[in-house]
Amino acid sequence: MKEIEKKTIGSMPDDYTIQTVAEAMKQLGDASRLRIFWLLCHFEECVSGIAEITGMTSPAVSHHLRLLKSSGLIVSKRSGKEMYYKAADNELVDFLHHAIEKVANITCPQ
Numbered sequence: 001m002k003e004i005e006k007k008t009i010g011s012m013p014d015d016y017t018i019q020t021v022a023e024a025m026k027q028l029g030d031a032s033r034l035r036i037f038w039l040l041c042h043f044e045e046c047v048s049g050i051a052e053i054t055g056m057t058s059p060a061v062s063h064h065l066r067l068l069k070s071s072g073l074i075v076s077k078r079s080g081k082e083m084y085y086k087a088a089d090n091e092l093v094d095f096l097h098h099a100i101e102k103v104a105n106i107t108c109p110q
C-alpha cells in the first residue's frame, strides 16, 4: 500500500463524524435552507423576520429551521414569546459559512 493511502486511512474520520458532516451537507443541499443558514451565520432572527427577509411563508421557514436545528447547524433561544435562531458555534458551521462565501465569491459582511 502506498504511504499516502496508509496516512489517509489512518486519519479517516469515525462513523459518527462522517454521519454528522453528511447530514449537515444534505440539509444545505436545499437552496432555501442554504440561504437561511447563511443569513443566520451573521445575525439571530425569529421566524417572521426570516420570512420577511426571504419572502417565504412563516410555515415554510419553520420547516427549514426545524431541519437545520436537528442537523446541529443552528440553535434557538427563547426571548419572551418569540424564538430566535442563529448559526451554531462550532468548527463545521464556521467552515460551511465561509465555504458558501468562497464559492459565491463574496466577502463576509461581518
Ligand SMILES: [Zn+2]
Pocket (backbone or CB within 6 Å): 041, 042, 097, 101, 107, 108, 109, 110
Ligand atoms: Zn459571512
